[in-house]
Amino acid sequence: MNTIDLRTLNPLERHIHEVLLAQKDTSGTLRITQAAEVCNCSVSKISKFVRKLGFLNYKQYRAFLNGKDVIGYTATNEIQRIRAFLDAFDSRLVDDLYALIVNHKKLVLFGYGPSLLCAEYFSYRFRNCTDITTMAVSDPVAAKNMVDEVTLLVILTETGRFHSFQDIYASAKKKQCDVIIVSEEFNTELATQCDKIFYLAPQPQPNHLQAYEKSRTTFFIFLEEVIQRFLSKKP
Structure with a gap:
């Protein structure tokens, strides 16, 4: 991570x-x-x-x-990949995202395909454990209209190669909105499309899989830990 x-x-x-x-x-x-x-x-x-x-x-x-595996693992199967993810899990990243969210009054989760489904699930989770206005969207125009200076826009993406987020980022910055990306795979192109990136998995998923075919297991583990931070703060 x-x-x-x-x-x-x-x-x-x-x-x-x-x-x-x-x-x-x-x-x-x-x-x-x-x-x-x-x-x-x-x-x-x-x-x-x-x-x-x-x-x-x-x-x-x-x-x-160069888009290479930064840590140097070789992908094998999903169980081993998730085990490697858990072994490398850094709770400081959870603390970082938690701190970002609590410093904003609105949270917009954005994603395409399976990433949108993750966004919708966690939109529900955040609404039930925080007072922060939270919504999930997959339409760039809707996202641009929703954000403002008190919003944290969180983009969920498996690889960041299916769609560019540059236009969304540029529009959000005009409204002084903070933008972060949570991505599983390393992708240098994402560095110009947000303010901060959270890279999750030390092991890539098999190259023959399309982005929509790849699992989002690491999203659920990582974001659920963020949810637990909120739940631990509830009276």
């Missing part, structure tokens, strides 16, 4: 990320010294930047840029 929060980056760090993201096709062989040269900064600055984003080192960040 990992989280990437671009809002924590200063202008130089955001510049570094944008430069390296633009060169992701060649970054498979781009050493940290070369990255420093391209970004016109020191090697130590690159190292501090990738750690601030939540990666252990530059090598792990480079793997992320």
Whole structure:
């Protein structure tokens, strides 16, 4: 599990990320010294930047840029994949999402296909354990009309490759809405489509499966833990 929060980056760090993201096709062989040269900064600055984003080192960040398995597991079957997810489970991410939600008066959960079904289920769960106005939608126009400066827009997506969320993100930011993405698989394109990303699974699901064929088990485990945080705070 990992989280990437671009809002924590200063202008130089955001510049570094944008430069390296633009060169992701060649970054498979781009050493940290070369990255420093391209970004016109020191090697130590690159190292501090990738750690601030939540990666252990530059090598792990480079793997992320290239859409590779960051931790290095090899997918086997669903039971083993979920076991790997539970072994790597980081409760700090649950605390992070809980803190984000409680700081907003409205929660909009957005998703397509099976991800929408997850959004609808958890919309029901949040409405029954919080006083936060919560709704689930799959229509981009409806989402744009619902959000405002007191809204947290949570986009659920398995891979982030079926649809782009760039337009939704741009519209939401015009209304000063905070936007986060909860994704199972690593996808560098999502870094420009939200303020913060929660990546859940250390193991990818089989490549031959279409996005709509892949399970959403990790969503249910992760978000249910967030629900439990709310339930534990009830009098």
